[in-house]
Amino acid sequence: MTSTMNTHDRGATVEQTGGPKGSHSGVEGHSINHLGNFPADFAWGLATAAYQIEGAATEGGRGPSIWDTFSHRPGGTRNADSGDIACDHYYRWATDLDLLKELGVSSYRLSVSWSRLQPGGGGELNQEGVAFYRAVLQGLRERGIEPYVTLYHWDLPQELEDLGGWGERETAYRFAKFAVQTVLALGDLASKWITLNEPWCSAFLGYGSGAHAPGRRDLNIAVRAAHHLSLAHGLATAGIRGVDPSAQIGVTNIVTDIHSASSSPEDQAAAARLDAISNRVFLEPVFHGRYSSSVHAALDDYGLQDAIEPGDLATIHAPLDFAGINHYQRVIAHNDPSAPFSVREVPAQPATTSFGWSVVPESMTAVLERVASEFTTLPLYVTESGASYHDYVDPNGHVIDTERVDYLRRYIDAAGEAIASGVNLKGYFVWSFLDNFEWGEGYSKRFGLVYVDYRTQERIPKLSAQWYTALIGAHHALNARNYTSA
Structure with a gap:
């Protein structure tokens, strides 16, 4: 696929060139076995996050996050990389949306930047930010693409962090107000809202290990942050219901498939602890209205019980319309008294992505079946799944990412197996649409189905983009045949 797209206000032309035309082993012969399991109205999508692609960090009234x-x-971050420019999507959004349409997706998951819409974390919304997101959402509608809008994808306004960030309850109340204001400003253009993305990362990477912003290293604060993030979700859900009863609301959690390193009681207990602090701490209060004894056992020494106030769990347990699941890998848990929470985790084998993450497709089936059987009967969406590889542009101008094609084929097929077992899966959003700023790893990791040359901002759809477009087309054709035969 080839298209020439004009940039906005940059005076340049972006050439977008896909993989080779015709029969290529990366596309042909890489069908999935369970395509017929996916319902006719299945949401085939791609996903991004604001800070990772927008750039324009000091423009349009945006404040620091x-x-x-x-x-x-x-x-x-690696190489002192930042999102100051990123994919320059703030100026190139229209041509990026054209490319989304060319790829054939029916749905697109994006996030709004809290620091662009409300720079100080309080007060009225920044109207330049509102205008930007209204233009993007309207552009998606015009192209027949359904937006799924994430309200918080890790870009907390710095002013709120200066007041204590997610370690303070007040941040949860500030977020709820922001969520309501955003839905009031944009709700006529979007109906599907995701309150939080991967609160585990916000809490434990941001405040525990310090690997993510804000870079603090205090497990007690991390545990308080975990509870306050869940509280923020519940408060925001109730607030949105109050102003837009038709809104469809969910939350996205990363769900990891955890196995013990051995059958020893110590390793099995370590796996249970890791499950408690990775998965259960967020899934249980949202879907069961409680923290189990295993979560309390793992986290009360770090202040979890002290953070809970009367009514919190009922607030967090607000009714939802769907549940988002981000899944990337299986990990192996070892008992290690020298590690945080006495657990050392390593990727399962094979660990073949450029991140060193495992590629075990049956883990996708396992986590979908687990969430559906243990936590909720709500419709599920895979809101992120993908893999980073060492992609490059070959001498013909193509990006032949056969590893990613194989990854997608196997993981999407695994999702189809979950559907066959009774899981009510309604959508799959590949991470990610574009190569982008990969948080602490800067620009060193590429997850996109579209290659981005960060110097020129050229977009080059990879072979995996071709494959995904072909898969979506095959699914549509299959349903058309079924409809005609019926």
């Missing part, structure tokens, strides 16, 4: 501060701090 914790990621601006963290990425400009010495040692914060």
